[in-house]
Amino acid sequence: MGRADARRAQQQRSARRSPRGSADGKGRAGKRTGIRRFFTWKKILGTFFGLMLLGMAALVGLYFYVDEPDPNAEATLQSNTYKYADGTIMAREGKMNREIVTLDKVPQEVRNAFIAIENKSFYEDQGVDFMGVARGLFNTATGRGKAGGSTITQQYVKNFYLTQDQTATRKVKELVISLKVDQRMKKDDILAGYLNTSYFGRGAYGIQAASQAYYGVDSSKLTLEQGAYLAALLQAPSDYDWANASERGKKLVMIRFNGVLDNMVEMGALDKAKRDTLKFQEPVKPKPAPGLEGQKGYLKQAADAELRRQTDMSAAELQAGGWEIVLNIDPKKQAALEKAVDDELESKLDRKDRPVDASVQAGATSVDPKTGAIVAMYGGTGMADHWASNALRTDYQPGSTFKPVVLASALETKAVTQDKKPITPNALYDGTSKRPVVGSKIPFNPQNQDNKNYGDPMMTVQEATNYSVNSVYAQMIVDVKPQNAKKTAIQLGMKDREGWPEDKPAMSLGTMSANTVEMAAVYATLDNHGKKVTPSIIKSAKHSVRAFQKVESVGSQAITRETADTVTKVLTGVVNDGSGKAVKSSAYEAAGKTGTTESNVSAWFTAYTPELVTVVAMFGEEPGTGKQVTLTGTAGGGRAGGSSFPAEIWKSYTLAALKGVNTAKFDLSEAEMGAVQTPSRSSSPSNSPSGSTSPSPSGSQLSPSPDASKVSPSPDASKSSGKPDPTKSGSGKPDPTKSSASPPVLPPFQQQDQP
Incomplete structure (x- = not known):
């Protein structure tokens, strides 16, 4: 056998020993098999460079294809037109500055x-x-x-x-x-x-x-x-x-x-x-454009914010103009709100010579609960004095106007007290000032206004709401669980923004931030029997190119009607017999809540009739620094709480806004007050020298004493106090299936709202 024959024989033996595919993935012919045939380094690199060349070619083509256009529309800027709800022009803005x-x-x-x-x-x-x-x-x-x-x-x-x-x-x-x-x-x-x-x-x-x-x-x-x-x-x-x-x-x-x-x-x-020597230099205060003096600038500010939010539009694009914006603002109600603030607050202030008065800022929002339309808004004395609208600011807390949210959450979640009894308007709580909460990992023992003890020590939830008793609501939010209260607040219309005090009992006192529009949303939803109301200032907006999607102002059920109507019924008690008594009138039926924050840096009154929901707030803001300062001493008086100037503004405005309107009564046929319970002792408040009264063993609720049945109001108590017949439902008709009895009448005393 020659050398050539020996080589061929060797190759044949090697071929017989070789498997069908080699370890490197090649077949008998040295080719790749399966998906590897399509992904080789040569192919990948070739594809990459090919795409780069195509991209470069496309770029070169575009370079010669795309010409420099004429200047855009901003060079010929149009005006934006703002109109009131009745079609009259409020303002025009958009001339290129x-x-x-x-x-x-x-x-x-x-x-x-x-x-x-x-x-x-x-x-x-x-x-x-x-x-x-x-x-x-x-x-x-x-x-x-x-x-x-x-x-x-x-x-x-x-x-x-x-x-x-x-x-x-x-x-x-x-x-x-x-x-x-x-x-x-x-x-x-x-x-x-x-x-x-x-x-x-x-x-x-x-x-x-x-x-x-x-x-x-x-x-x-x-x-x-x-x-x-x-x-x-x-x-x-x-x-x-x-x-x-x-x-x-x-x-x-x-x-x-x-x-x-x-x-x-x-x-x-x-x-x-x-x-290292250079320091930030604060800019001067902005000035409103001509024609936007008074409240017009604030109304435009609110409309612009909503328009941009709904269109994802930049401020520059909005300034480019071409919009016709019709607001929900009713010019008559707007005038009434401005007059109410002037008459009940501004006319009583001495901003020049009284430092406290110079710090007072007011904001308000009024909403139609049936449509969600913002029909009036007050942002401040004018943008030349205070650029940002007080109606929209979120740097102050809403205080005790948040308490109805806690009650709504308790009813909605069917929460129970520490001794496992349902939380209802007639449930009993300990009203002792500085009473430590029970059942919370975070210690909390808030003081009631003026360190008063209420209930001696037991009182109903209705009474605690009437007098805004901090110790009761601090315990209630523990029973409800703060996270549930927060969830309810968001369902009702508050915003989940930075600063919510998660899982803290102090949330019951309204320690998160909010503005008047958000609180109007919460109370409008209660007024609308639990259907979600999202206040909107824009009625319509048109543009030749851009589209505007209007806010869905009335949505689906946020909470049950029973819960909403029950809270409304409780809040009528605040107006009839509690801290909101200053707004009581035969001209309308109202439900509401006062609120005053710690150190009296803000004061709120939020209330509603079947036709109108209005939130009025006051803020203490040091001129020039923006620092939050106390309102105590406003107009030469004492503590300026929610039941003072805000309530007076609310009443003055509401009477004017509803003048000539055939006002209605609340339809509260679904309200459920719960089984009547009698406090074991007198419910009149007393001063608490030490505020260290120990809590009841149950943590929140005591059973009536053996003699509790002897503690009851006189037969004429409801008549003398002006309270509705407790045997009737909110609609005015007897309802044997509902227990809506009012709690025992408390001895009269000077009403004060709580922080």
């Missing part, structure tokens, strides 16, 4: 401030940040938020040529046009265009208008500190405007302000020693 200035009218250090925070490589790049564009396109396509990462050139192109729409198509156009603009224009001209077209808030377009709006100077007079704030502001003008920014907004804009200065040091545009 812009004055073009050349770059030499902006100090160099101020220019550097904008470059430092927006685009440090501005003078070196080609007008586009490709990585930023890719990130923006990915975020937009995947719904992870608005596209970002734009250079100054791209932002100028967006402002001057395109719209604010966050779409992939617009982003691609922005990229191509930016490349062309960067080639055609000088960098200084692009920077000047950017500074003159950017929207800074307060209706100000461009650096010159912004300088005047925020610091009252021309752009040429801006200091570096002022310029650094304006540069930081651009990211979110509405949220970062110091005049009405939340605490979170102020923290965020300060982070950006410091970032501006730190970046300037990194760029070599600012000396480190000088940077």
